[in-house]
Amino acid sequence: MLSFAEENYLKAIYHLSEQTGESVSTNAIADTLNTKAASVTDMIKRLSGKGILSYQKYKGVQVSEKGRKAALQVIRKHRLWETFLVEKLKFNWDEVHDVAEQLEHIKSPLLIRRLDEFLAYPKYDPHGDPIPDENGEYKSKPQVPVSSCDVGRSVIVVSVQDDSPEFLQYLDKIGTYIGAKIRILDKVGFDGSMEVQIDNKKTVFISREVSENIWVTD
Amino acid sequence: MLSFAEENYLKAIYHLSEQTGESVSTNAIADTLNTKAASVTDMIKRLSGKGILSYQKYKGVQVSEKGRKAALQVIRKHRLWETFLVEKLKFNWDEVHDVAEQLEHIKSPLLIRRLDEFLAYPKYDPHGDPIPDENGEYKSKPQVPVSSCDVGRSVIVVSVQDDSPEFLQYLDKIGTYIGAKIRILDKVGFDGSMEVQIDNKKTVFISREVSENIWVTD
DNA sequence: AAAAATTTTTAGATTAGACTAAATGGTATA
DNA sequence: TATACCATTTAGTCTAATCTAAAAATTTTT
Ligand SMILES: [Mn+2]
Ligand SMILES: [Mn+2]
Ligand SMILES: [Mn+2]
Ligand SMILES: [Mn+2]
Missing domain, CATH: 2.30.30.90 (Ferrous iron transport protein A (FeoA))
Incomplete structure (x- = not known):
């Protein structure tokens, strides 16, 4: 079970690794999360210990298969909640991200399954980003x-x-x-x-x- | 702004003070929250410092007006979310409490206002408990x-x-x-x-x- | 290839929130 | 009123997550 902070690091690292393809640097993580490099070093040690990242001192980190799965589940929750806020609660697309940052950490597999069903299994969120399914699968449109x-x-x-x-x-x-x-x-x-x-x-x-x-x- | 832990203490203390009418003892709080008395003493000092509780050593605590308002807002969120889970996501009434314990800490006034609207301003939650409005007002049925x-x-x-x-x-x-x-x-x-x-x-x-x-x- | 600059890690401190064990206050009882 | 008992607080420790400052490793420049 990951803490809120761990999930936030993992998500940021996953997104960085998707963008660059290569291993992710300590400073890049610190920048996107607005923390200090020393804090990042601490956290990536913890996440390596849990098998979420693989890490060699001074060489940056890579997301493990286990980490990738976990990251996609957090992203799934984020995007489903954003969709809920726009589709059902009439939020504008610029109002949803910060609330979804909180909601994405709620732990309840049943809740997410039912939310997905309630929204009729949406494939894309209000910003056009694909929503991974329960197995972490998703399809991006060519763009x-x-x-x-x-x-x-x-x-x-x-x-x-x-x-x-x-x-x-x-x-x-x-x-x-x-x-x-x-x-x-x-x-x-x-x-x-x-x-x-x-x-x-x-x-x-x-x-x-x-x-x-x-x-x-x- | 209260932390999750602070909100949980406040809610427990508020409920205890409603039940007994008198000032709430350290041990009673420790019992309901499954913590130790020493932890409670720490926390009630912090909450007194924030003006949420009034506290005299060895005499127990009372919830201040500010604390009462804050407690009712957390309770409002808890009960609105429980109602959402049952009414919209088809949860059974025995499945909602633990999820609502997480959801009640989400900070977004807009979210709660819209959720209330989406649910058509429900007056009672799935367990028959009254849902306070934005001003903390509610009506219990005689029972x-x-x-x-x-x-x-x-x-x-x-x-x-x-x-x-x-x-x-x-x-x-x-x-x-x-x-x-x-x-x-x-x-x-x-x-x-x-x-x-x-x-x-x-x-x-x-x-x-x-x-x-x-x-x-x- | 040496020096300089940059990045990363380590060391040490802090805060919230928890714990155990010990000390202290309050209350009931002999 | 002295003693025993229970409740409460204090003191000290622990972990997660953060920070600053210093040390070490790596990379870039000369
Ligand atoms: Mn978003
Ligand atoms: Mn989005
Ligand atoms: Mn409940
Ligand atoms: Mn209820």
Whole structure:
């Protein structure tokens, strides 16, 4: 049984290892969790002891198979709760993440099974992220960042890679949502910003940072 | 902001003070929480420091107005979650308490407001206990324990005073539920047990302990 | 390849919350 | 009123999770 803190470390490390593919550094973990490297060293020793991570001094950590399974269950709970908050309790997509950070640590297999059933087995959460099933299996839709799309193309928003309220409220403001159509009008070489039209309506300039966090498909 | 442990102590102390009316002893708290008296002394010092309890050495504690308000909010959350689990996720009434013990500590005023709305502002939880509103107000139905009812009377079950799975499963077995009709057939002076008929069907003997934990109205 | 810079680990301290054992206060009883 | 008994508090220890400062390992620069 993992503690809240252990689950939070595991989740962060799992996400980092997915992004990079390589072993995860102490500092990278400290940065994403807003803790100090010394605290991370302590915790990764504890998690290695539990067989969740494999770890060699000064060489970073890797998530074990057992760790991967555990991480996916926490992610499953996080995303199911986010879906519940939006679908049933009428939360906006920018209001759910912090509450889900708490709810994801509730321990009750029955609760999660019933919640999943109540939501009719959703496959994606309000941010377009896939929800793993009880066995940790999930399917991501093929998708690329808007930043990599050529001028002239029309694409559909599939997911957002940042679930901070600031980013999501900005997307609300420019009329972007999961399923919205985005037409690429122009690319500015200088700073990588783009001119796009959303749902055949508003035409806006979006920064490189924004275009990297909106993922789309044809 | 109270920690999980602080909220659990507060809730236990509040319930004890409601039962007895008087100031609550260190040992009574230790007993209900399955901790040691020394741990309780530590915690009640901390809670006094926060203005939640008033405390004089060797004289027990009392819950302050601030403490009462906080306790009722935790109780509100506990009972709303129990109601959610039964009404929406099809939990049986004996399965909800332990999960609600976890869920009651989630911090999000919006979540609780929306949950209350989603459940259509329920007044009573699955065990017949009243659910305080946002201001801590609630109305209990007039009720007495079956043990105090005279032979020959017919009464309706309003609440149960014990929410352990063991007790609730026993009630399921003898066909008793909130709203069930109980007719008092006989009282045994020797051990205080009673013979009762439930919903004009099953006739059973219930122990004094059971009859004290089923509360009823005419 | 040596020096410098950076990353990581270790050592030691702190806080919340728990425990055991010992000391102390309060109450009942002879 | 002295003694015994029980309740409560204090003192000291432990673990999880955090921190700072210092030491050690690794990586980058010269
Ligand atoms: Mn999230
Ligand atoms: Mn999400
Ligand atoms: Mn309960
Ligand atoms: Mn209840």
